[in-house]
Amino acid sequence: MLGWLIRRVLQAALLVLATTVIVFIGLHFVGNPIDILVSPQADSVERLRLTKALGLDLPLWRQYLRFLDGVAAGDFGISFVYGQPALRLILERMPATFELAGAAMVIAVGFGIPLGLYAGLRPESPASRLVMGASLFGFSLPAFWVGLMLIFCFAVRLGWLPSSGRGATVSILGVRWSFLTLDGLRHLILPALNLALFEISLVIRLTRAGVREVLPQTFVLFAHAKGLSDTRVIFVHVLKNILIPVITVVGMEFGSLIAFAVVTESVFAWPGMGKLIIDSINLLDRPVIVAYLACMVVIFILINLIVDILYMVLDPRVRK
């Protein structure tokens, strides 16, 4: 167990290192941030001053070594644009993204499992066919387009829900949360729904496939033969078996939700990491980009770890 954990941490460290190298080299070829940061009217003295101040005058490999030096002390550098520590910028916006992704996950599971269960139990019914057909759209429609449609329908046309920002927030332990106020919750609904669209479809299909696989098994027949009610057979015997694969996959998907939040956050002006990273890429703000990617690698690794542990807790056959 400990050896496994150490291996995981080493893998993560290597992955972070590789990511930073790629970003350094990649951004170097994409363009010079000075061109974007300095106004076109500025003279060459001003340009030179800024180049020196940001350390961009050094050769790339020395810039990288300096960066590594900082990372060793927990410092990912100062944002070229905001003039603040890059890591702090990311961490400040992380709760907003986690809140959005978490809400999307709740929606995906809350709608996906009941719908998938129904579709699995009544595969021939028209309602099931409708659900399965709709889930195909969830897979294939582009997220930004659906986001715009949601804004158009519910914010512009009907005026029911706000279309941008986090709304009112409540601060707990220095972190601001939207879902604790009614206004914040109203702001959360549309972006969360938008982000959840793909996951709902995924959960529906997984659940349905699971039900179809479990229903013909002998233990379901035996459960009926014991005289259990249909409800008990479905919600205990069948559901407990399909929850294992569903939770594993959904857990893994949490990482993709955070990554895909980039699109949703841009459409709904949700002040999370995704919006920050898009802005930073546009401005070639290297410290922020590097810090973001490093954070993402760590988050993915943590999620994998948690899912592995969850899987062991849920499935008695792999528990030891």
Add this chain to the structure above:
Amino acid sequence: MHTAPAAARLVPVLTVEDLTTVFPTPRGLVKAVDGLSFSVGAGRVMGLVGESGSGKSVTGYSIMGLVEPPGHIAGGRILFAGRDLVRQSRTEMRSLRGRAIAMIFQDPAMTLNPVLRISTQMVEAIRAHEKIPRAEAWKRSRDALGLVGIPSPDERMSAYPHEFSGGMRQRVAIAIALLHRPSLIIADEPTTALDVTIQSQILARMQLLMKQYDMAMIWISHDLSVVSRLCDDIAVMYAGRLVETGLADRVIAHPRHPYTRGLIDSLPSRARRGERLRQIEGMMPEPLDLPEGCVFSNRCPRADAACRANPVMSVSTYGAWQWRCVHPLNEGPVHGHS
């Protein structure tokens, strides 16, 4: 003058009359069970035998009210405890299942839910029929485990199915089936998947418990050697129909129907050393493509035009011994029959 065999003298626990169970399929209506009649006497073991696909399991499911839709019982009666099970509501059937009639299945690896503890699966079986406190149900479950010969039942209660061997899992399933002391147990090849020593241990235990609690049993099997050891009566099925039924010893000793003869001859223990195993020639016909007249006629060594011409099979009776054959074997009074 002969007297009727014992089975007929006793009041039957279960009487199946003209049972027909069908499955609509894209290619047509499959009659998995077709006009089946037999009865099971109180405290007796009825062996239901036949080749794979002859409709034995479907017969069991029909009695339990567990035929998988769109399959359904299309006709006949199943008389049990003064009621016709075919006409019971879903709720009434649910209250009978597991309490008055229990069923156990072939594959012990798949009979228990892999993600639920044994205690959960036993306690829920009790509480489905009796509103008693969980703790009491737990104690009764543990005692039931001891009864079927599971060592240290207290600890085993909190185990998961994969922590048991195949034989032990089947014992757990039997313990669950016995929880409510049902008057009838349907055992669908419960020992087929187990090795021979475990099989005999479980058989011995079942026999003991049957006597102890005065339960009747339908033992579904294609292993005639087990049937001859365990069963009082026998019913032989072929392509969804009953071809022969009677006292197990007598039917196995002097089968009237050529199909029963064929089943007995294909037993490995019957063959002498070096002699080739005898098999019934050919395959059981497709359920949608049954021959005219006697369904066995296309494989029967004795079949002639009369067998193929006669669309309605006649039943011949000798006491409780019945067979459906135009040219039966061992005709006349049977030796040793009083």
